[in-house]
Amino acid sequence: MTDPAGMRRAYIRGELSESAVSADWLSQFRVWFDAAVADDAVSEPNAMQLATVDRAGHPSVRTVLLKGFDNSGLVFYSNHDSAKGLDLEAAPYAAVVFAWLPQERQVRFSGPVTLVSREETATYFASRPRGSQLGAWASPQSSVVSSRLELEEAVQVVRARFGDDDPVPPPPNWGGYRIAPEAVEFWQGRADRLHDRIRYRRNASGWVIERLAP
Template sequence: MRRDYTERGPLLEADLAADWRVQFGRWFAEAVAGGLPEPNAMVLATASRGGRPSARTVLLKGYDDHGFVLFTNYDSRKGTEVAENPYASLVFPWFPMQRQVIVTGAVERVGRAETDAYFAERPRGSQLGAWASPQSRVVPDRAALEAGLAEARERFGDADPVPAPPHWGGLRVVPETVEFWQGRADRLHDRLRYRRADTAWVVERLAP
């Protein structure tokens, strides 16, 4: 049963955890418990070397003190953009809860061992699809994609697991700011932001 999130209390500085990771964990757990569809869905915004932005919805695959991790084809648009301009923003749009989490920071590739471990857990169809799809490139038609999948099936046969492609792997957004946004009446929303200052984090309130 869907919960009613139309009435929420304030988000005050005294309510926040000591660090952003613990606070994110609290809100993420509440999003999961609340039955939100794909609570790990997040909008990833990147920009080219020339500053032209692009955005898309991707899935969070893990987070820790070092940042938020997703996986992708490094030759995709987002992959090439972060190679040219290694900064990004994430938005977790938990609309039914009147909440958002907004992250900004640098982007780095995760280690190959971490990529291989995650890739081995993916469904076989997804493993083959990573080899078959030239992500973000123009293709002539659907048949070309199906042919690529058939070629991948023939190439790997019954191999288990299928290895991760060299052009496929993880990206980690290393936070410089993490903002917790909670809707309030009269558009006087609560916006509390953790901001990295050298080796410490400061919390500051932003006007809505």
């Protein structure tokens, strides 16, 4: 068995400084996101771990896919009746992390969450493969199901309903969420664990850029 206590790697691939980062988080994120996309060693560069809390303050974390970002925030799609959907209804605040480990980088976001408009959801949903569209209708995400067969039968029912050619609209309980960042932290691994951490933090007058101790 491998003892994780002995696992250790030096981080040497880059550096980040207050003077070199972009003036705004969005430009900086674009640079790092494009670098992650261009690196074959980074699998699913738009995958991010999303943390939410429930009514009792108990956290959950899972992976979702980033499907859009701009000045207003990060967009992902999910089922509103899922565990995360219920969490976000009760506590509309989330944190995400992108771990681009081959690049020795992570980026963290946190902020309030709102639903994207139904129009935006419909536009994105229409771009998905038909199989994914039917799956969204058929899957009661996060509910206990008796078997895989139950899910496959649910897909058949949905397929019969929409036929082979009818456009499939987004299910009413499925849609997009937008995280409007209040803080965005860029982390670059460095030698001797003296990593670079540069955080953009929103305050009353705009954004401040700060270095955090590793």
